[in-house]
Amino acid sequence: MKKKYEIIIEYIEELAEKNELKQGQRLPPIRTLVDKFECNKSTIIRAYKELEMNHRIYSIPKSGYYLVENNSEENEENGSIDFSLVVPDSRLLPYKEFNHCINRVVELYKNDLFIYGDTEGFKSLRASLVNFFSEYQIFTSMDKICITSGSQQAISILSKMSFPNGKKNILVEQPTYSLIHKLVEINGERLIGINRDFNSINLEELENIFKNQDIKFFYTIPRLHNPLGTSYSEKDKRCIAELAEKYDVYIVEDDYLADLDKSKKSLPIYYYDIWERVVYLKSFSKTFMPGIRLGAVILQEKLKSEFLKT
Structure with missing residues (x-):
């Protein structure tokens, strides 16, 4: 039997898959999900933390949780590779990780990033x-x-x-x-x-x-x-x-x-x-x-x- 937080994770994933929850969009507030699934606040937080660890969502303090871009679709076009550019194939770049890290940096260092240091x-x-x-x-x-x-x-x-x-x-x-x-x-x-x-x-x-x-x-x-x-x-x-x-x-x-x-x-x-x-x-x-x-x-x-x- 699945645990309640796993059911909540599947619910969020299903919303994203059906495009009812889009990239950059704020996830349902914790209180809303507490009422929907009849569980306590810590269960929702655990589900959101699991999604965050898997780079599916990111958090902004005092604002909420947001959906990370889904780059699962690969570009299947065949063609030549220009080695003179000395850059990797764009399909190999970890966009989700970059997105998550950049958001975390803004969250942690916002008081330093936007001023002259x-x-x-x-x-x-x-x-x-x-x-x-x-x-x-x-x-x-x-x-x-x-x-x-x-x-x-x-x-x-x-x-x-x-x-x-x-x-x-x-x-x-x-x-x-x-x-x-x-x-x-x-x-x-x-x-x-x-x-x-x-x-x-x-x-x-x-x-x-x-x-x-x-x-x-x-x-x-x-x-x-x-x-x-x-x-x-x-x-x-x-x-x-x-x-x-x-x-x-x-x-x-x-x-x-x-x-x-x-x-x-x-x-x-x-x-x-x-x-x-x-x-x-x-x-x-x-x-x-x-x-x-x-x-x-x-x-x-x-x-x-x-x-x-x-």
Whole structure:
């Protein structure tokens, strides 16, 4: 025999299935269901909590419970997949979970979300990122993290801000992330390229460029490179960090797909940097929501103040 709260869950599900209860619509008040099913208030609350845990509904304090969008229908159209977009199939995205989480965030942080906050970014987010980064062998503190509107904003600021070495030119791998060319050009800096193939880069050539070309920073994607898809060896990453210190060059490490390295055996250049030469850049646009434009940058104190005012 079914329990009373299970009957109530089925009733709500049936209303949604018959379209008598639509997306975003407020569910019947608890008092109404208490009278309808002749039960106590705690039974209705349990039913609603079960539905909320299953992402079928969400709650708004002092307002009630609302129905989450039902995305069970899949797009069965066949066609080609454009890998250049570097985004997952829309059918794989957990819309219900995103919807539920966003509503919970508004509920919990409404007093902070709609006002200007810390220049570095939302404090609790930066605190959470400290733990997130540590899982990928990136050990830092909340004070060194700045939240940005995606990686593009971070790269743009870094390309036009002054660095302690007083140098001007920016070195990039060829090929590399295409938009960095436009961002550097807009900011009036000179771009220099170094060839990267499926194996690595020529470290002797890199040293020669560091030594003679007045390089402010070297923009690199060491892990899961776009568009090559390859990663530097640990030996090469350690050597790049050492060369940066030797020739007073900074490294801007774009680690936008680190999440896909499930083995977590490949380390970032940041891990080998004991001289505070690496600026670590992480975008969440490809793994979360591109439209939200969420990124983070880890900066040493001597760079952070300049970054925030640029």
